[in-house]
Amino acid sequence: MAGAAGSYTVSLDAVTQPDGGGGGDAPDEQAAAKEVVADGSFDGILNIARQYDSRDWYQFTAAESATIDIGLAVAPTADTSIRLNVFGDALMVTVDVEPGGSGTATIDVVAGTTYTMQLGAGGQAAYTVTFG
């Protein structure tokens, strides 16, 4: 008799990444940085064990010229610190944050200018980026 009753489960260990407000993993290349709005906060995940996920790149365009704080909080469950680099025409500031910790990058932005942010980790870590 064909089609004997039974079932099986396929586990792909797939985690839906919340990077930058959903829609999957943020790109690992600066040129493809995921667009975010520099207001409020967003979550993300880094996991060096997954392809393309040792780096997450984001970009935002300043709505007005101002001094802004970009906060980075790393989940206590992380097994690695996270490095945040913020770029204008060149690297502007670097912040390293340990698991369970938080840090802030303060930069002067110019209205209409696009900035990129690189988050990188040597292990796996969930994070939250906050604009203020």
Ligand SMILES: [Ca+2]
């Ligand atoms: Ca990611």
